[in-house]
Amino acid sequence: MAEDILLQAQQLTKRFGGLAAVNNVSLTLQRNHLHAVIGPNGAGKSTLTNLLSGDLPPTEGRITLAGRDVTGQPPEAISRWGLGRSYQKTNIFQPFTVWENVRLAAQSRTPHAARWLSRANHLHDITERAERAIELARLTARTRFVAGAISHGEQRQLEIAMTLATAPQVLLLDEPLAGMGHAEAERLVELLLAIKKDHAMMLVEHDMDAVFALADRLTVMVNGQVIASGTPADIRADAGVQAAYLGEEA
Template sequence: MAEPLVEAPLLEARGLIKRFGGIVATDNLSLAVEPGEIHAVIGPNGAGKTTLIAQLSGELRSDAGTIRFAGEDVTDLPVYDRSRRGLARSFQITSVFRAFTALENVALALQAHDSHSFRFWKDASRDPALVEPARRMLEQVGLGARAEIAAAELAHGEQRQLEIAMALATGPRMLLLDEPMAGMGRDEAVRMTAFLRTLKQSETILLIEHDMDVVFALADRITVLVYGRAIASGTPAEIRVNQEVRQAYLGEDEHA
């Protein structure tokens, strides 16, 4: 069967390996994320999902393998360089700047991608180039009314939204979302799912998520990780019927 010509993957990891002492956290893992898709990575606890995100974002150096992003080899680039090229991430544990207001948080994220910050004179809190888009961004994620509230005083779900607003503010070509629903209540999770669905129209996303309902509702493709190895990769429908996946992972989960 003739395959239609597809664009090159936006993010492509090949043969990634990461060892911590004797433990192989990422074991010869390959993964490709196509532009415009939501690619979910699932796997039982300890499968190496967060390690993978850390390798892709550049926090962890891989022992072997290559990572290409937007056609460039980024394997040896530091975190901030990958971020500047458009690879943004959110954190599993909310890590907004707690003493800053929601607006200041987003303004700081915008500032990161607005040339350099060796600017010592002008008051950043009155800089329309930062404040105006920051406000718009907060409106977009539904935090418009909370702009002046310190991040520490936002509800947990709001902090998660802020976290994503900050990732978006960097004008990314791709988002790495590490369990965006972690610790959320049912209602908050439903709202976040709806929000991610709207994001899907404009962003390419690599999503790590525990909540199977969310993953199967959102993902275009799913990669299943077990002990640092990708045991399967395919559409939700394919993953649902994959025997190996059922044995290794979904078997223990009533949802599936």
């Protein structure tokens, strides 16, 4: 349904000099669905993510978020309009506790977020939003732990909790399972499945087991271009995708 389409990218292109890192890419992110973008290193996946989040301006094309044209807008504005993202490298405040990290993220969405001398823990809406995000990210038992002291997998959960605390409609996740062991990866897959129902999500990931467990739709990129897009079954059966990326075992 049209009202469930939360983000659309139309014919996005990003050139760096003579190189088109992303070339004429279109995709749609829909509420309650996870759209995975896969491809080999250098395919343009992270550049596409940066275009959608506003970290890079497109050379050509158009991006709409919940019906609003956000093409070329700065990332802080796009974030406030309902887009949250994680990065390949964990982006947290390591000396702060889990609670302090998530509370700061929640506080960024208040009208007076810059009033650093306020007693933020007295603002009940911030507290409730932070508590809910920590619960959703399954970090309740780590609330008072220093962020730098928790495991790598838990730090990735914390980054997701911080993103959820900003109340996004759309989530862009750039290789959230990178560097994880099997057990940590399984826990994060379970977490992403749990939060998928309330968001439109895009996942960039190399772990194909996780991708096929999570994705409702996949887009495959090679050399900045889309070579296939469809359901997981469509992608598994695509001979061109197998030759370019998945391999014979797909």
